[in-house]
Amino acid sequence: MGHLSPRLNHLRQALVGLDPTLGPGLHEPERALRLNVPGIDAALSGGLARGAVHEFAPAAPIHLTSATGFAIALAALAGREQGETLWIAPDFAVMESGGPYGPGLGLFGLPAARLLVLRVPRSIDALWAMEEALRCRALAGVIAELAEDSIADLTATRRLVLAARESGGMGFLLRHRASGVPSAAATRWTIAASPSRPDRYGGIGRAAFDLSLVKNRRGPTGRWTITWDQHERTFQTAVSLAVAETAFDRPDRTPSVRTG
Amino acid sequence: MAEADPEADRRMLENIADWCDRYTPLVGLDPPDGLVLDVTGCAHLFGGEAALCRDLVARLARQGFRARLAVADTVGAAWGVARYGTPGVIAKDETAAAVLPLPIAALRVEPDIVTALATSGLKCVSDLACRPRAPLAARFGKGLVLRLDQALGRADEPITPRLPVPDAMAEQRFHEPIAREDDVLGTVEHLARQLAIVLERRGEGARLIGLALFRTDGKVHRLEIGTGAPLRDAARVRKLFEERLAVLGDACDPGFGFDMIRLSALVTERSDPAQTGLAGPDHAEDLAHLIDRLGARFGLRRVSRLVPQDTHIPEFAVIAVPAHGICGALAAPSLVDQDTLSVTRPLRLFEWPEQVEVMAQVPDGPPIRFRWRHVLHDVAVVEGPERIAIEWWRDDRGNKLTRDYFRVENRLGMRAWLYREGLYGRETPQPNWYLHGLFA
Known part of the structure; x- marks a missing residue:
C-alpha cells in the first residue's frame, strides 16, 4: 500500500472499520493470510495481517497443544509450501509441555525439513531471538513460546511488531497461559480443543479448535469452531457449536458413530 | 611455605604460553618450566631477535616472572644455552661454538646417563662430539646421539604447537x-x-x-x-x-x-563467488547468517533441524541435528516420509514420558479414564492399540518391553497419546501407563 496516498489509505481503513465485510476487497491479497473460513476472514478484514505479530494462548493449560496446532498451521500457510519457519522454545517450556515433534508437524502442513528449532535457556532470550528472526526476510514465520506471560509486555511486543513490519514477516507468539498483559499484537486468540466429530469408523476425527478472537486491531472479535483438514491443508468451518456440544451427553462406551 | 602443586604450575605455564602467543602462533610447552617459541619470520616485527628478547623478558618481569631466554637455530641449542650457558641470541653460524662448552646435562638427557658419562670422564658436550658415534649409541642408547644431533642441527626437531596454527x-x-x-x-x-x-x-x-x-x-x-x-x-x-560478547558479559572482563x-x-x-540472480533477492544467505548469529548467541547445538530417522520408536524417529552446516536443501529421506504419513503422530512429544494412572475394563484393553498431572480425564473416543516393539539392538538399558499406543480424546476434546508398557501377562504382570505426547 506504499504507493497510495496516506489520505486514501486512511479513508479505506475508516471504511473497513465501519463495515468489516468490505475488508477483503480493500486489502491487497498478499498483505493478508487468508484462513479460508469466511467468517474469520471477514472479521480480520481479509485475513491475518502479514508484517505483524499475532498472539495465541490456550483457554486452559490442557489446551496448549491445540493452540500450538493452530499457530503451526498458520505458520505453514504463511510459508506457502516453501518458506522456512523458526520455532523458538525455552528449555522450561519443552520440559513442561513437550517439544515439537517432527512427524506430527507434517500433519499441520509444516514438514520437518522446513522447520528450524531454536532452544533458548530463558524466556527473555526467546523474545530477543524472535525480534532478531523477524528481521530476517528468509523466514516465512517465527513461532515463539513463552511460559511466563509477564515479560512480553507492551514494550517488548512493540519491538517485535516493528521488526515484523520492517521485513513483512509474521510472528506467532504462543503464550502458555491466557494473559491480560496489554500487547501490541495485531490479534490475540484464545484457543481450546473442541471435541472432534468421529470419523466413519468411530475413530478420532479431524482436529477441531474452538477459537476466540479476543483482540482484533482491524475489526470485530468473535468466536468460531473450525476443523483442520490435514489432507487439503486447510481450515474448515465445523458444525455449529450446538451440535458439537451434544458430545458431552454421550455415555461412556457408546460407539461414537453419528451421521452428518 | 607452600605445598608443591604440579597441576597449578602446569596451568601457570599454559597461561604464560597463551600470553607468548603474541609473539608467534607457534608456541610449544616444555614442562615443567620451559616454553619453546618458533620466531622464524616473526622477529622483524619486534625489531629483530635481540629486541624481541628484551621485550619479552621485560614484559614477563613486569608480571613478576624471571625468565632465561636464548634464541638459537635449533631447539636443543636454545634449551641448553638458556639453562646452562649465557642467555641471549646465538648468531646463525655459532651454534656449535655455543653448545660445545656446555655440560652434558644441557643435552636434555636422563640424569643417570649424565652420571654414567661423568664417571667415564666425559663432562661437556665437546667431549662427546669428538667421539665415534657407534660405541656411544651402543653403550648409552640412541637417545643420546639423537639429542646431540638435535642440538648441533644435524637432526630435525619439530615444535608441537599448543594451539592449532591458523591458516x-x-x-x-x-x-x-x-x-x-x-x-x-x-x-x-x-x-x-x-x-x-x-x-x-x-x-x-x-x-x-x-x-x-x-x-x-x-x-x-x-x-x-x-x-x-x-x-x-x-x-x-x-x-x-x-552476539558472543553480549552473552559472555563479565566472563570477558577487559x-x-x-x-x-x-x-x-x-x-x-x-568459497566461490556466486552469481546473483535477477529474479529477486535470494534469502538463503540471510538465513545462514541468522543461524550463525543465533548459534553465536546461544551455542550452535541449540539451533537445530529435525531429521527423520529410519525407526518406529517414537522418541528416536526424529533427531535434532545442529542446523549449522546443513543447508536448507536438506530433504527428508522419502522412505521415512512414506512411513510416517500413514499414521497420526502427536504435535508435541515429551522427552520423558509421564506416568499416568489409567483405568481400563480389562488389563490389556483400551483406557476408559486416566489421571495425568492430578487431573482425571474421561476418555470419549479411543483409537488403538498401535503396537510398537522396541528394537532388539536398543535394549542397552534392559528396556525391552513392547508398547501399545492409544490415541485418546477426552470429553473436552483434548487428545493425548498414551501407551501401556509391557504386554499384560506375557512381559509384565502389572503394566505401567505413560503419556508420551499430545495432539492438537
Missing part, C-alpha cells in the same frame, strides 16, 4: 590499551577486512574464526565462532562476535584493557 590471521597492537566493547568490535571488523583480502585471494572463506584478546596484565581471552557457510564479510564477522587483538581463520573452506 590466516590479522592482528592489531595498541600503544594505549582499549577496553570499550565498541572499540574491540571496531578492531574486529577492521581485522576481518584485512583477513578477507587474504582469504579472497585464495578463493576461501572461514568456517571457524578465532579471536584472541590479549590483556595488558597477561591474561588472554580466546573466543571462537563457527559459521554455517564460508564467511568473508567483515560486517558479519563483527556481528557474530557482538580489566585494564587489551593491548593486542588477533583475529585468525582457524578453518577455511573453498
Whole structure:
C-alpha cells in the first residue's frame, strides 16, 4: 500500500472499520493470510495481517497443544509450501509441555525439513531471538513460546511488531497461559480443543479448535469452531457449536458413530 | 611455605604460553618450566631477535616472572644455552661454538646417563662430539646421539604447537590499551577486512574464526565462532562476535584493557563467488547468517533441524541435528516420509514420558479414564492399540518391553497419546501407563 496516498489509505481503513465485510476487497491479497473460513476472514478484514505479530494462548493449560496446532498451521500457510519457519522454545517450556515433534508437524502442513528449532535457556532470550528472526526476510514465520506471560509486555511486543513490519514477516507468539498483559499484537486468540466429530469408523476425527478472537486491531472479535483438514491443508468451518456440544451427553462406551 | 602443586604450575605455564602467543602462533610447552617459541619470520616485527628478547623478558618481569631466554637455530641449542650457558641470541653460524662448552646435562638427557658419562670422564658436550658415534649409541642408547644431533642441527626437531596454527590471521597492537566493547568490535571488523583480502585471494572463506584478546596484565581471552557457510564479510564477522560478547558479559572482563587483538581463520573452506540472480533477492544467505548469529548467541547445538530417522520408536524417529552446516536443501529421506504419513503422530512429544494412572475394563484393553498431572480425564473416543516393539539392538538399558499406543480424546476434546508398557501377562504382570505426547 506504499504507493497510495496516506489520505486514501486512511479513508479505506475508516471504511473497513465501519463495515468489516468490505475488508477483503480493500486489502491487497498478499498483505493478508487468508484462513479460508469466511467468517474469520471477514472479521480480520481479509485475513491475518502479514508484517505483524499475532498472539495465541490456550483457554486452559490442557489446551496448549491445540493452540500450538493452530499457530503451526498458520505458520505453514504463511510459508506457502516453501518458506522456512523458526520455532523458538525455552528449555522450561519443552520440559513442561513437550517439544515439537517432527512427524506430527507434517500433519499441520509444516514438514520437518522446513522447520528450524531454536532452544533458548530463558524466556527473555526467546523474545530477543524472535525480534532478531523477524528481521530476517528468509523466514516465512517465527513461532515463539513463552511460559511466563509477564515479560512480553507492551514494550517488548512493540519491538517485535516493528521488526515484523520492517521485513513483512509474521510472528506467532504462543503464550502458555491466557494473559491480560496489554500487547501490541495485531490479534490475540484464545484457543481450546473442541471435541472432534468421529470419523466413519468411530475413530478420532479431524482436529477441531474452538477459537476466540479476543483482540482484533482491524475489526470485530468473535468466536468460531473450525476443523483442520490435514489432507487439503486447510481450515474448515465445523458444525455449529450446538451440535458439537451434544458430545458431552454421550455415555461412556457408546460407539461414537453419528451421521452428518 | 607452600605445598608443591604440579597441576597449578602446569596451568601457570599454559597461561604464560597463551600470553607468548603474541609473539608467534607457534608456541610449544616444555614442562615443567620451559616454553619453546618458533620466531622464524616473526622477529622483524619486534625489531629483530635481540629486541624481541628484551621485550619479552621485560614484559614477563613486569608480571613478576624471571625468565632465561636464548634464541638459537635449533631447539636443543636454545634449551641448553638458556639453562646452562649465557642467555641471549646465538648468531646463525655459532651454534656449535655455543653448545660445545656446555655440560652434558644441557643435552636434555636422563640424569643417570649424565652420571654414567661423568664417571667415564666425559663432562661437556665437546667431549662427546669428538667421539665415534657407534660405541656411544651402543653403550648409552640412541637417545643420546639423537639429542646431540638435535642440538648441533644435524637432526630435525619439530615444535608441537599448543594451539592449532591458523591458516590466516590479522592482528592489531595498541600503544594505549582499549577496553570499550565498541572499540574491540571496531578492531574486529577492521581485522576481518584485512583477513578477507587474504582469504579472497585464495578463493576461501572461514568456517571457524578465532579471536584472541590479549590483556595488558597477561591474561588472554580466546573466543571462537563457527559459521554455517564460508564467511568473508567483515560486517558479519563483527556481528557474530557482538552476539558472543553480549552473552559472555563479565566472563570477558577487559580489566585494564587489551593491548593486542588477533583475529585468525582457524578453518577455511573453498568459497566461490556466486552469481546473483535477477529474479529477486535470494534469502538463503540471510538465513545462514541468522543461524550463525543465533548459534553465536546461544551455542550452535541449540539451533537445530529435525531429521527423520529410519525407526518406529517414537522418541528416536526424529533427531535434532545442529542446523549449522546443513543447508536448507536438506530433504527428508522419502522412505521415512512414506512411513510416517500413514499414521497420526502427536504435535508435541515429551522427552520423558509421564506416568499416568489409567483405568481400563480389562488389563490389556483400551483406557476408559486416566489421571495425568492430578487431573482425571474421561476418555470419549479411543483409537488403538498401535503396537510398537522396541528394537532388539536398543535394549542397552534392559528396556525391552513392547508398547501399545492409544490415541485418546477426552470429553473436552483434548487428545493425548498414551501407551501401556509391557504386554499384560506375557512381559509384565502389572503394566505401567505413560503419556508420551499430545495432539492438537
